[in-house]
Amino acid sequence: MIRSFRLGNHRSFAGEGELLFMPVKEAAGSSVVPVTAIYGANASGKSNLIDGLLFMRSAVLESFGRWEVDGGVPRKPFQLGEVDEPSLFVVELVLHGVPYTYGFTVDDEAVREEWLYSYPEKRKRKIFEREGEEITFGSTVVGDLRAKLTLLEELIRPNALFLSGCANTKIDVVMPIFEWFQSQLRTRRVDARPRGEVLARQVQRFVQDAPDKRDKLITLLRAADVAISDVQLDEVDDPRAQRQLRDLDEEISELRETVDGDEEGANGESAARLRSLLRHRERLMQRKRTELKFMHDALGEPLGIDDESAGTRNWLDLLPTVLGALENGSAVVVDEIDASLHPLLTARLIGLFQDPEVNPHQAQLIFTTHDTTLLGSMLGEDVLTREQVWFVEKGAAGASSVYALSDFKPRKDQNTERRYLGGSYGAVPILDPQQFADAVLGS
Structure with a gap:
């Protein structure tokens, strides 16, 4: 589980900013909050905060094996002023x-x-520290482990992370960190209209993985009231194979004329080519693909993914990631979670992570949003607690900052949604109605 993330000099963040994913009163403990919501005006830097975490992941997973040897570091520092500092990620x-x-x-x-x-046992233990190309190891790193790390130190390029190199050679002491970035940090950006073909393959792989996953997905589709009652996989002709068959049939027809007109049998190469193409044609005729279809109680015929609404597609896009996270205790990071999702549906999704019985492995949901209804009480109770809400605001110089709702020590009886929209916490756009009118009127 992730307890905090800190970044500096990345995109719109000139100075350092930190997100804490733990209860305020238990900052020294090991517990985390299951949900974290990030609010702010358009272009305030909410997505840049998420992007910083994704850059950190890409550096851990790819810097040793995929970054170009002489390509430097593909960072994205603050561009709106002079920041003579390296970019920071923790x-x-x-x-x-x-x-x-x-x-x-x-x-x-x-x-x-x-x-x-x-x-371990609340005592700090150094595994390694690096300054430039010099790496030192802690006193507990001894024997074969120290020998392996020392040897690897000689192989690390200046623009590659030492952790990335250690993981590439499967050194046990760093693998928990690497594996968290690799498989326990899941990301999604809710699109206004997710690509049908890509989404269909994703959902298809998920429902084919295990019967219980298919059942859970169907149950959550029904619970979301999107009118889908079942999911089915139909075997149909492969469109790519059908296109190849059309081209192949033209060549076969021409070769048949050549071979049939060869009375003396002199054109043996054409005959061999014809036999080869006929065998290939038979293989193409047998090639099938699985097509995802959705059953609706009110319709007799199933619908394809392209026939579903943007909201249904987004729900389908989130479900495999969410169900996988709840099963494995992963962290799910979603940018713009409210795109095309009804507020009540978003609230129910948050509720899955808030429920200890549904989320026994402490999976975490971290998301950016403009949906202020989540700051209030829906379904008879608060959707988000005060310590689960964070704000991102951009200052006059164009630099973003991040801060918590709990910093304002709000009372439990306060209307958080109203106070946020009223500007009590900042992180809202300053909109002058006269400027809007003047722009249209040309004043």
């Missing part, structure tokens, strides 16, 4: 009951600093 995690802190700083050319600490 996470605090709890993995298998052990807290970890991992972070690094980078400039355009290389990794400047990198560090990994663990805290």
Whole structure:
């Protein structure tokens, strides 16, 4: 689970900003809040905060094996002013009951600093620290482990993370961190209209994986009141194979004329080619593909993914990720969760993570949104607690900052939604109605 994320000099964040995913009163403990909502005006930097976490993941997973040797570091520093500092990225995690802190700083050319600490039994243990190309190891890193890490130190490029290189060679001491970035951090950006073909393949793989996953997905589709009663997989002719068959039949027809007119049997190459094409044609005729269809109680014929609404598609896009996270205790990061989803449906989705019985493995949902109804009480109770709400605001110089609702110490009886829209917490656009009117009237 992730307890905090800190970044600096990344996109619209000139200085440092930190998100805490833990209860305020238990900052020293190991518990986390199951849901974190991030609010702010358009272009305030909400997505840039998420992008920072995604950049950190890409650096961990790809810097050693995929970044170009002489390509520097593909960072995205603050562009609206002079910031003579490296970009910073730090996470605090709890993995298998052990807290970890991992972070690094980078400039355009290389990794400047990198560090990994663990805290077994609440005592800090250095695994490694890096400054430039010099790496030091903690006192508990001994024997074969120290020998392996020392050897690897010689192979690390200036623009590659040491953690990325260690994971590439499967060194056990770093694998929990690497595997969290690889499989326990899941991301989604809710699109106004998700691509049908890509979405269909995603849902198809999910329902084919195990019968219980298919049942859960269908149940959540029914619960969402999107009128889908069942999901079926139909075997149909492969369209690509059908296109190839049309071209193939033309060539076969021409070859048949040549072979049939060859009375002396002199054109043996054409005959061999014809036999080969006929065998290939037979294989193409047998090629099928599985097509995802959705049954609706009110309709006799099933519908394809392209016939479903944008809201239904977005719900379908989220469900495999959400169900996988609840099963494995992953962190799900969703940018613009409210796009095409009804507020009540978003509230129910949040409720899945808030329910300890449904979420026994402490999966986390982290999302950006403009949906202020989530700040109030729907369905008879608060959707979000005060410590689950964060704001991002952009200052006059164009730099973003992030801060918590709990910093304002709001009373429980306050109308958080109204106070936020009224500007009490900042992070809202300043909109002058006269300016809008003047723009249209040409004043």
